Every structure is written in structure tokens, then in C-alpha cells.
Amino acid sequence: MNTTATTLRRNENATPMHENRIAEGIVEAAFQVHRWFGPGLLESAYEACLTHELLQMGFQVERQVPLPLVYRDVRLDAGYKLDLWIERKVVVEVKAVDELHPVHLAQVITYLKLTGNSLGLLINFHSALLKDGIRRVVNNLKEE
Numbered sequence: 001m002n003t004t005a006t007t008l009r010r011n012e013n014a015t016p017m018h019e020n021r022i023a024e025g026i027v028e029a030a031f032q033v034h035r036w037f038g039p040g041l042l043e044s045a046y047e048a049c050l051t052h053e054l055l056q057m058g059f060q061v062e063r064q065v066p067l068p069l070v071y072r073d074v075r076l077d078a079g080y081k082l083d084l085w086i087e088r089k090v091v092v093e094v095k096a097v098d099e100l101h102p103v104h105l106a107q108v109i110t111y112l113k114l115t116g117n118s119l120g121l122l123i124n125f126h127s128a129l130l131k132d133g134i135r136r137v138v139n140n141l142k143e144e
Contacts, residue, residue, distance in 0.1 A: 003036065010018055013036075013080075014036070016087075017087060017117060018070055019089050019090055019117075019119040020061070020119070021120060022086050022089055022090045023090055023119060023136065024086050024117075025054065025057050025059060025086075026050075026054065026059075026086060026090060026092060026121055026123075026136060027121070028057075029050055029053035029054050029057060029084055030050060030053075030123050030125075030130060030134065031130055032053050033046060033049040033050050033125070034054055034125055034130040036049070037049070037125075039096070039126040039127065039128060040126075041096060041123060041125065042085055042096060043083075043094050043095060043096040043125075044124075046094050046125040047063065047083055047084065047094045048121075049103060050059040050084065050086065050092070050109070050123075051063055052088060052144065054059060054084075058106060059086050060086065060087050061084060061085075061086055062082070062083075062084070062085040062087070062088070064081050064082070064083065064085070065081060065082040065085050066080070066081055067080040067081060067082055067114050067115065068080075069114065076089065080110075080111070080114065082111055082115070085115070087115075088115075089117060089119070090117065090119050090120065090121065091108060091111045091112060091115060091119075091120035091121070092120070092121050092123060093108050093111070093120065093122045094125065095109060095123065095124040095125070095126070095133075096124070096125050096126045097124060097126055099124075099131070100122065100124050103136060104122055104124075104135075105122060105135060107122075108120040108121075108122050108137040109137060109139060110137075112137065112139040113139065115139065117139070118138065118139050118140050118142070119136070119137070120136075120137075120138075120139075121135070121136060121137070122133075122134070122135040122137060123133065
């Protein structure tokens with residue numbers, strides 16, 4: 001197991017899922033966590049609970065994944081870390097802030113570019129209604 005990131009796996013023989021199906025599961029898991037606690041916890045607590053829910057649903061989850069930056073063919077550690085990487089297909093950025101700002105969306109877009117993924121979810125657990133705190137971020141996603 002990677003010492004800098006936690007990788008938890010589901011059944012390796014499972015059928016690959018499209019990003020949209022994965023995102024549906026992530027949103028369902030986020031609602032479960034938000035229903036239980038509501039707003040008020042730290043980001044790290046929501047991240048841990050969301051990880052638990054996703055594992056219970058059978059997803060492969062990687063947590064706090066270092067994301068290197070490649071500049072002029074040189075791999076640089078610039079301090080980027082994915083909060084959650086589900087099935088290596090969907091990036092999840094967890095927030096617990098009063099309101100989301102354009103910089104939060106830009107962060108997810110950057111992660112999508114650096115991973116080569118097409119779908120990310122920005123989830124702000126400090127929203128009174130979680131549906132108001134979820135942003136779907138797409139970068140060249142192909143439909144099912």
C-alpha cells in the first residue's frame with residue numbers, strides 16, 4: 001500500500017463503471033453522510049465518512065493522493081493532493097466552507113487536467129441543503 005495515500009479496493013474482477021454511474025454513487029454516499037451529521041464538521045471528517053460510505057457501496061477509493069506536476073518533462077511535487085479518487089475515474093474535492101468560490105472550481109478543473117479524468121465532483125458539506133453544495137465539473141466527458 002502507498003504510504004502517502006490510502007488506497008482501498010473493491011473486487012478487482014468487477015465490471016468497469018462509467019463516470020456517470022460512479023458519480024451517482026458518490027452523490028448518494030454524500031447525502032448519507034450529510035443526513036447523518038449535517039453541516040459543521042471539518043473537511044477531513046466528511047472525507048473519512050464519505051470514504052467509508054463509498055467502500056460500503058463497493059467502490060475503489062484512494063484518499064489524499066499526491067498529484068505530481070509535469071513541467072518540461074520534469075516531474076515536480078507541487079503539493080497537489082486529490083481528496084478522493086474513485087475508481088481512478090472520478091475526482092472528488094471535499095469542502096466545508098461557507099460558500100464555494102470560482103477558485104474551488106478551478107482547483108477541480110486543474111485536477112481533471114492533471115489526472116486526464118473527465119469528471120469531478122466538488123462537494124461542500126457546509127451547505128444547509130447538500131444539493132446546493134454539489135458542483136459537477138466536466139472536462140471532455142464522453143457519454144455512455
